[in-house]
Amino acid sequence: MTIALAMLLLPVLVKAQFSISGSVSEKSNQVLPGASMRLKEKSTGATANAEGKYQLTNLKAGNYTLVVSFVGYQTIEKKIELSADQIVNFSLSPSAFLADEVIVRATRANEKSATTYRNLNREEIQQNNFGQDLPFILNNTPGVVVTSDAGAGVGYTGIRIRGSDASRINVTINGIPYNDSESQGIFWVNMPDFASSIENVQIQRGVGTSTNGAGAFGGSLNIQTLAPSEKAYAELNNTFGSFNTLKNTVKVGTGLIDNKWSFDGRLSRVKSDGYIDRAASTLKSYFLSGAYHGKNELLRLNVFSGTEKTYQAWSGIPESRLKGDIQGMKDYAANEGLKPEELENLLNSGNRTYNPFTYKDQTDNYTQNHYQAIYAKQFNEQFSFNGALHYTDGKGYFEEFKLKDKYKKYKQPGVIVDGELKDRTDLIRRRWLDNNFYGLTYAFNYQPQSNLNFTLGGAYNEYRGKHFGQVIWSKFPIGLSNTDHYYDGKGNKNDFNTYFKVNYSPIDQLSLFADLQYRTVSYDISGTDKNLEPINFSNNYNFFNPKVGATYFLNQQSNIYTSFSVANKEPNRDDFTNLKKGLPSPKTERLNNVEAGYRFNDNTFNVGVNVYGMFYKDQLIFTGEINEYADAYRQNVDKSYRIGVELDGAYVISSKFAINANAAFSRNKIKNYVDYIANTEEDESTSLIVNTYSNPDISFSPAAVVSGELVYKPFKGFAAALQSKYISKQYMDNTQSENKMLKAYWVNNARLGYDFQIKGIKNINLGLLVNNILNKKYESNGYTYSYAYMGDITKQNFYFTQAGTNFLLSLNLKF
Template sequence: MPLTCSGLIKKYKLKTRLITVLAVLLLPLLTQAQFTISGTVSEKSITLTGATIKIKNSTAVTTTNTQGKYQFSNLKSGSYTITVSFVGYRTIEKTVQLNSDQTLDFQLNQAAFLAEEVIVRATRANEKSATTYKNISKAEIEENNFGQDLPFILNNTPGVVVTSDAGAGVGYTGIRIRGSDAARVNVTLNGIPYNDSESQGTFWVNMPDFASSVDNIQIQRGVGTSTNGAGAFGGSVNIQTASPSENAYAELNNTFGSFNTLKNTVKVGTGLINNIWSFDGRLSRIKSDGFIDRAASDLKSYFLSGAYHGKNDLLRVNIFSGTEKTYQAWNGIPESRLNGDVQGMNDFIARNYLSDAEAAHLLSSDSRTYNSFTYKDQNDNYQQSHYQALYAKQFNDKFSFNGALHYTDGKGYFEEFKMSQKFSNYGLPPINENGVLRERTDLVRRRWLDNDFYGVTYAFNYQAKSNLNFTVGGAYNEYKGKHYGQVTWAQYASTGDNFRHYYDGKGDKNDFNVYGKANYSPVEQLSLFADLQYRKVTYDITGTDKNLKSLNFGNEYDFFNPKIGATVFLNEESNVYTSFSVANKEPNRDDFTNIKTGLLPKSERLNNIEAGYRFKNNTLSAGINAYGMFYKDQLIFTGEINEFADAYRQNVDKSYRIGVEIDASYIFSSKFAINANAAFSKNKIKDYIDYVSEYDDNGDVVNVFTTSYANPDISFSPKSVLFGELVYKPVKGFAAAIQSKYVSAQFMDNTQNDTRKLDAYWVNNARLGYDFNMAGIRNINIGLLVNNILNRKYESNGYTYSSAYQGTTTTENFYFTQAGTNFLLSLNLKF
């Protein structure tokens, strides 16, 4: 029977409803469909290898292979903006609406000026270097920059532990990477060495608010690639200062927070003038009372930079300087005061012959903020100025050069009040006062350091073929350091005066290195890496030291530091790598000046094995690596002292660090993301001998006790360091983050004694940021950082020593407490 008109209408409506229901049911599947964006990057008809392709507002990033190809996979439908950059070429971007697989090719044009990255390219690692590293972008630095020293901005990276003498991240701060202290972490600024040549440490307090002038940072863990300056035994921190903005700008950055912390920063820049010139400047001041009593800091700095940007060359001149006045808080808190142990404090007072005023101060102070120093001018005063001339030249598409001339001028002193000092310790005769022979006096002294550091760094880069490139580089640097002391006040003056030097010492150090690096890809999936460095160091120490002991050390070292590695690219998103590296390191100044007469320290050697896996797509970036660091003749403290009661380091035959590190970031959605890393390690000395000196009533050493230990933990080397961050962006311009850091227990010496350790701690911070704009102001940022939101009581650093009297051994422990809940509020304006 034929359908009627009404029947046809009913059938049509039913069909329409079925299609609609089916479409609704299939919609989630359609929206969850995953697509790819792929293509090539070229200049005219020549494909470019190693160009960087990023998806804006995500962690998705990749590089072109030897055929100039790239690919992003597993992308949901939607709008994407793709940016492509390559050294020496203009960065371009395209936006694509993705609802199917897309082929997106890019053709780059050579830049009117050379990219700033070429300045640090020779000392940087990349995914073909078979090196374990972490890059920190300018945006990440800005998010975490509330005026604290640079180590606290690096605190969120794998295997890093930071500490602060004042307890709140301003003033004297320290950083350890894989348990290695600052003297074993190589730091460069635009490829120029920053570590102090003699102590080999890094004093971040001399560069207040330097983070405000930094464009990006790369942390290489382990030996890393060849770099300039002191050998990297735990890691290296390679810092590149800010690149110019295309447009003129001005910024006002202000922070106020707990402990009367105040930061004011002014930044200005011309942008590119006639596409050739650029000038940038920064002026900063930071003040803080500190968490610890009287641990105040008064810091000032400036940064000036001017550049000429040619078509094929770049000349940049940087001048920056920092001045610090910091009240000393480096004695720490005695264990008895920290625990509120009155009897323990009274015993401490008796053992250490504290005066009545010192005893009363100890007993009445707060347990977590006690500072033994009460003299009003117990300050550290130092100014350091840097001058850098950086030049880069692109001769053709295969050959380029970058080099630098540099000079650093540093001068300063720390002042301290000392009670009942022997005149003879200052080269002065006793005095006769009304028939009374006085051999001691209260006094105020200053210990000075006046140094100059200058030299040249260079690197030639040659891209022989698309799959083969070479770098030859090196540096020659000279250091001249003067160490001297003055007595500026004395209760009894003897024959001295304010201008007399009671000791004068000199340190002259020349550091030459040359290295050659090569990357070769015999096939597309394999990259081979080799890096050979020769380093020659001469170091002469003359004059007298602080104990008036004559110094006459002449040392010369020849080091060969080879590195080899391979990276296998499994696909566009993942690779595996392995490397073997050797590093050698000379002793520092204290290893010579504090050692017993007649002994000499030996240089240290490290064999480093790294192996890892990396994965990266548009939502997930992850890596896992295993490492082994095997030391020969590592210098460590053993408890032994010299004839002036100074502790010194000794070589131990064999020691090692082995571990696993994990680093990952995952974007759940446009609103949620998580960042996390973990480091697990085992750090051991094969055979260790501990020394304890026994004293008599005159304070003379009458005996030395020794104890042997098999495989104890290396001091200040936590077995676990964990970090996690949850980021929430509910609306445009607003971001909130919860950060969590766990550091397991650390021993303060090498005996693995539970009575001499820092307890594990777990600290949580919260960070809020809101960006918006209004008429006349390009961007307004309001930020809030709340540290230690759960108000945990913890200590991040400390020290210990033991002594014996009449057969009884006493151990003294001292701790550096960190602040409870505290905040920093910032207001940043960009014009």
């Protein structure tokens, strides 16, 4: 936190010495606005304006290599000996092939977009890739909070942006939706080591630009997979660390064959015992890609898959166990009906590593296969197209042991054993999900002149999901075979959206945009749920999501922007199937999002300041409660809001020192919140206790998220970084009770990296990541629930603890 706060106080201006300026055009002398200029091996760059002009200022005397690039054109490198101001003009030639960046261009923001975003390139991703899931690689970006069920970043992990959970974050891979259609969540455990196949990521906060798939209510992650290397390569990446964490990755690529063809592949394995008891993960994945690169067209086929076997660690640790309160644990066991064996496990486990599950195969098992066919065509200088066909199939189950489970839960009669009626039996069950997701995406881009650009895009997708359960073993006969389904449910969802975007610059300094999206969704749920309750919901939604904004360039280094966006979103499956009796069916949500900010980008210093307001109607709010399958309960609230300010910057102090830092400060409130507590009477009838709260904080929405990184490069090839992250307190429900809270925490990590070469090996990288170097004891997530018996209320809190000091050591070889 100290590093981040220090960064925010650094001076904005650095005294200029020399400059490099000029223009960028193509051979026909048509200017290329948006061309990228950067100094090689330095964090200094600029972008050509609407007239194709650029300027790099505040440069010391010396030798530089200036790299100029633009989508669809050959990159140029030019060495410059700088001892005075210089004017250097560039003329780019069309590339021999269409660049992969066109695949994601339609759904991405750029320097002219009046939205808030951060780009991460391949180098930034790889230097933090030690085998942990992608959320932990994105952890040092503004407003991000991450968590891990197993406590060490491998297995089930989660991410929140601006307090919004994963179901509010739109994720696309090459413009293709990734969010699960029914839960709208993101399951990174199904794509282990996917970071090793990523070229870049754009993180948009707020509503952002129109994209495909689930609506963005907190942010978007726009992922582009690896672009081809010009030369053939092979890589071996290996990591070993605490909790027997192991990552092995093999990557190969042909480079460009005949300047037209390329093939790339990756095979990965990630294993970890986890910090929590028995929270082991065995994860496997592969990524295959082949492409044809024409002068004006690109055809790419991607096939990637992930298989996971993860021991369940999603129940958290009861507050009494966390505090070591023996009597509290006994009271908890009595209130929750724990069996003697379960109480013994509770009493004899570690305060911070307790896992209620002890059955050896209490695991989650799932395989997901992705197929993508992507085509892009540049018809002429003004008109281009890109589109994709995609198919994803997934199938898996979680297995669990149930001790003395009731026959009536499976709608089966009891059995007589040795003359005694048995109404309970030990059993093992599996709960299955078998689903398919397929569709297409498209985008047409037309730029009739340099200051005007149109994009027409969208997608149509279908989802077909089957939910069913099996009892594969029981101590006493239960009347079901291993293959019988004791419940069957279906979820069918069709999702169509189309958007039209216009960017117009009436003068050089001003860029205006309008972005209009129409989305229609039909979602049908039928059959029986996991509790054998009948379900029958048929829903059709039509949404109009307009966005407008403006960016004004004060000069070549800085601009100001503002935008207004509207987003609408449908409820997810759990909002229907977990609906508490007596509460109305969930309604759609609406968000009005206002953003305004300032960006400054110089050779040694860049900073962005953004203020935002997110105003909701009928927002679906987490109540803090989950059921036994870790499904979180949500309910609509009439009016709520998030307002805040975000700062994001970097400062190159010298050739050896640099600082990166960001901070997000926010106020997140519900105007009036109604809390419902189930109250059971002696006759087992149930009513609701209703409490009303005025202006409480929204659950899991910290008021402050601050991150900083100090980088030190004492000599060529070596870099050390100290990373620091502060998260203020969070409430686990919406009553703003100090007794239902995650405490604030401040965590520090250290990363070391050394690159060198030996004969026969292109590059060797040794890396070390030490997490939580100060051994902070903290909880990054949790849940709470309350219930009453004859008006006497019982409260239960549960926490997800994160590992103390731990390390990951990597050895990466490039050939």
